[in-house]
Each structure stands twice: as C-alpha cells, then as structure tokens.
Amino acid sequence: MNNETPETAFMEWTVSFCSYGIDIARRDQTNLETLTGNNWLKDVDGKTVAVFYTGFGAAWGLGSFGMGGTPAQGARLPKTLRLSYHDYLEDRFYRLDAELPLQRLFELFVRAPKIVAREIRYGEVTPRYEDLRIGVAPDGHVMLWVWGVGSQVELGTYRARVLEGMTRQSYNANVPAGAFTLTEDRWLALDRMKPETVERVKAGWRPDPMWYMRHIRVKYPWRHVLSGNVSRVTELQSAHGNAEAENVGQWELGTYMQVNRLRAIPEAALFWFHDRRGQRHYLSINFSLRERAVSEPDLSEVRAAFEEVFPGRTLEDNDWLPGDQDMALVEVQVPDDFQRFTAFLVKGERRIPLPVGRVKHFELEPFTHWAGQTSERLTPEMRKLFQLGPP
Template sequence: MGTSKLRILILFIAGSFSLINCQNKKMEQKYSWLGTVSAPMEYPMEVYKGGIIADDFTYSFDAIWGTQNTGWGNEGGTMSVETRQMDIPNKLEFTWYSLVENTFYTGKWDLDKEKIKGLFEKGFIDQDNGKKTTYTNFIVGLAPKGKVVLWINGPGNQKEVGVFQAHDTIITQEKAYDNAKYMLKEGFAERMLKDPSYETFKPETRVKIEKEGYPAPDIYEAYREKFNWKPTVILPEGSEWIDFGLNNYNGEQENLFGETLTGDTYKSRAVPKFCGFYWRDKNKNRYAVWVDAFDEKEIFERFHQLGKEKNIDLIIKVNADNTGASLSLKNEKEELPIKNSKVRFSRKIE
C-alpha cells in the first residue's frame, strides 16, 4: 500500500473515532440544574466568587450573593439562568470570606461526575403526583476551617455528592474586584457580627452564641458520621402510617412512602435533626406529627450508646388522639428513651 493511501486510511480511522466520541458526547443526557449556597447559622460566610462548572455551562457566584447563613444544608437563594439543559458538572471552585474566622478561603476541585450522573438518572418518585422526577439544585456548603460540602437537592430529597478542603488565602483591598471591596473595609466583619441592626443572625441564634459561644468548627465533619437505622412509628389500633420525612444533621434529606416506608429500610444514615409524618386513624381521619428538634447532645449520645454494629430503630409511639408521643432508640439488645425533643401535633386534618 502506498504511503498516501496509508495516510488516508489512518485519517479515516482517526476521523471515525472522533465521530464516535462526538456522538457519545451528544448522546450524554443533559439536565436542568441551578446552584445555591449554604452556611451554618452561627458562621456567616460572604461569597467572593465561584462556579459549578460543566463542559457547556458555568453557574457563577460572586459578591452579589452577599452574606449566607441559612443553616447547614439549607438552601440559600438561587439565580435563574437562560440555559434550560446543561451537562453534568465536573468541577467546583469557590472563594469566600468567613466572617467569624476573619479569613478568606479558596479552592478548586474535581467532582465525581459518575456519582452525580447516577443520582440524576435514578432520581426519585414525587409523592404528590406519583411520577419519577430528579434533582434540580446543587448546594455549596461552606463551613469553618475551609470545609466544603456539595449536596444535590430535589423536592424532599437531598444527597451529599462531595466533601472538599479549601485553603486560606489573602485578598487585599487593591486586589479585590470593585463589587467585593466592601468585604475588605476596616471592621466590616466585626460590624456584621456584633451590630444587631445588620440582622446577620436571627435573634435566637444571637442569644445562643452569647450564651454558649460558637459551635466547635469541626462539628460539621462530626455530623457526617452514619449509623444503620430506620424510623418505626407505632400507631393506635387500626391506623395507617402514610409517610415519613427526615432531615439529618449532615444536610441530607429523605422522603419515605410506599415501599420505601414499609420495606426493610435500615440504611446508613446520619443522625436525624428533624422528622415528621402523616397518619390516618381507623375512621380515616388524617393527622400529622413533627419532631421539630431533637436535643443535639441527647440524640448523638443515644446513637453512640447503641453503636454501629446493630440495626437501630427510631421509634415514635403516638397516642390515640394525636396529643402525645413517646420517642426512643432501640437495637436488638436495648431500648433508650429520647426525652428532650420538641414534638408538635396537628389537629384532625380535613
């Protein structure tokens, strides 16, 4: 075979490969997603700049986002974008100012694209309409000491998809871009933290900080610890358990109903922070129960007492007229009472 024919053959093969790659890229499923920021209520963070980055799209953050401290794992605001369908993101970069620590942090990280793709593809069933849906938001969690957590979020469901470590950095007034220069003004952090007129903190958060100080900076890592547990609801005779929603200390959320409620649903989960459920009595009257808050010290102690070796049931036993409930944690060896939770009960729901 002549050299020119060989060259044409090589070019043809190479061209075929690039065409296959091109087709694979085109076939890759796109999804609609936006981004937002989360930070602990006690640790307000000032957004400097950042991006959730896909091959065809970057969801950007800058100083317009201002101070963020909606609570760990809770969504902040979102900015709408014109793009309707995006590739799955593969990179995250973020720079922010931690007011309490008076420190700028920055970092760039690769995302686990396959893990995110799997979650998008699997999605979940929307309880309201019984149809399959999927996640719509990424939440960038900014914690003290430069800890970053990325969650993916959809109605009633939130999963952790990455944990990263930023490093501290120095940004000067001269170096900062115009819209971010306010962060570098003398005494900015102190005013935001100390002057109640700025309303950086909710009044109850301010009182808690004054009384107990700021939470230990590494607690947001401790929140990620998991135990093998499931909820168990004990109702009056003839009643029906409808669903169970839970928010965990690590920022993850689940909504259980149907098979995910009644099946063998022991699963590796973080400690619950909030939960609630609906039930019907034998006359088909509907009621709700919400555990608005566990006592953090108590609930963590109870989980640690029962340990990770055995399956654990979080038991909520409701009385006949939906005015009281007893809570406990139980494994096959022992049952421990949970006494210091704030539980709320609905009247009959028509």
C-alpha cells in the first residue's frame, strides 16, 4: 500500500523558467535574470530541495531549464519558493516568497495517471507531470505551472515585491568573487530589441501584465475533432493559448470525447489518425499566422472567433461547469489529397473559419508516431502500452 503523503512524497522533479515576450523584438531574448544565491525551493520542514539561477531564455509557457535543480536521486516536494530577479526592461529588482499548494502539487506530480512517452523516453511509462515551471510576467506578476510529457496545467498565480534601493551596480559589488553578475549597461542587456522597440521603451511603453495574467487565461467549452479523410483518431496532443496543454493517449480518447470541460483558445495540435484506407498519419497544425511578441503566437483571430460564439466571458467564468449543449468543436478538416488543411470553430449551425499556419503531415508505419520510425522498433509490450495505457 502506498502511504505517501504531500509532506513525505519523494520523486525526481525539475524546475524550468520562462518570461514574457517583448513586442516587435528582433529574436528570442533574455530580459530577466535571477540573482545568485537568492533562489530556492524548500520542503515542509524548511529543508532546501532545489537551488537555481537562470537567464529566463524561453518564451512564455515554455521551459528553459536553469542552472541547479533537484538532486539526481530526487527530493521531497517543495512547499515554499523564493525567486529573486532583475527585470532589465523595467530596471527593477523583484523578490517572491510564496507558499505553494502542496496538496495540489502532490495530486499532479504523484497521483495523476501516468502517461506513455512518445518522444525522448519513447515507449516508457512516465509521470504525467514532473516539472515545476515558473513564468515571470511584467510588473512582478508570476505564474506557476506543472509540466510533463505533452501536458501542462496552471498551479497558481503570485505577485513579487519590488526590492527598493537596489541597483545593478550595488548588486554586483556585493556578490562573491567569481559569481554571476548583472550587465550594468541596461541597454546592452536589451540590445536584441529592434530600434523601434527601444524607442517605445524609452518613451515609457511596457508590455501589459494583464495580457498574461487575465486575458489569455479565459477558457471556453470546446474540444478537438477531425473530419474529412479520417476513419479514426488514435491520439491527440493539444496546446492552448494560456500555455496549458493536454496529452491524450489512445486509451483516453473516449473520455476526452465524452467529458465536457473548459479550455483556453487553441494554439496548436498534434493528431495521430487513420485515413479511410487504414493508413496511419501524423498531423501537426498551428492556429496562428504570425507572432504577437517574441516567440508568442498571435491568436487574435482565434480569440475573436471564440468571443463571437461565447460573448462576454471573463476569467471568473473559468469555474463554470459546461453541459453537453455548451460544447463547441475545433474541427480540423483533412482533405483527400492531404494538401490543404482547414479549421473551423463549430457550434450548432455556426461555422467560423480559423486561421491555419504551419502544418506538418507524414504518413506513418503502423503503431509508430514519427516519420522514419519502423514498426519493428515497437515491441509487443510497447504496442500494448500505447494502445491500453499504463497498467
């Protein structure tokens, strides 16, 4: 019998980081840096279970793993978090001291049903969630997610406080010799911005923190479906505009199609399906045509379609439980020649086109997931896991 509790559970888990994008910037950039020796996670007894520092190089909702983390043999789950960082765009220091929802973390990290990995650990049974992901938005707002193989859910939102009186120069003067230091020339740290972005920042422009903390987090009742040259969908992976994501195994598709739930607007999806001839396929599709900020998709057309069908929804409506009559479909049409894929938001008689950006499509060998894989690679045990799920 498993006697683990939130306070005693011990497992391997990681920490990763991301930050908000800067509009019309030249390319991926680091506008935040954490402070050496001022970042840690502690368990319920106050014992340090992870230390880290990072440059926050990943786009919002994605994971850039920092320096440091939990021991290779694992650790107890974290109860408290300290995060200290400098935001070059705002030229301010921040510190967050937060208590984490340990019970919720336990349910996700330890109790959530396991998944069969399709990527790096192909065919292995793995925890559905195993990474604590920290995202820093403008003005000291912080988002926490838990991430796993193709899945991500929100854990909590926080607000860091400004560390008054600190400067980059005073910080650098007090760190130990040879330790990590901040770039003292603020504009040198932001030199990847386009000239017009620099001028906007100098004139007082700042990204809107509520875009990250409220607007993109609004959820709607919908699910994915394929139509056209499709006989059956076998697996699905879906990314949403609020940085959450779902990984639906073959054994879970029935539940996915029957259980009504709210999701943020769709950002991208991966489908594994069979056509009418029985040929297996892989399809990757993005619902954006451009970026709105650094490595962040512009989902404005998708958002407009959902607001047309579900007017007036706010973040507070995320607690509402939808019924069968409320659910809409994000329908991706598969053409007979697999050349031009289209997508629609469908509810009742309403059928609103959605933008289709980057598309990748491959024919696959039976039971496989990626181009170039051969069926012989999958042992009978692996095939059973992908079909029926972990025991």
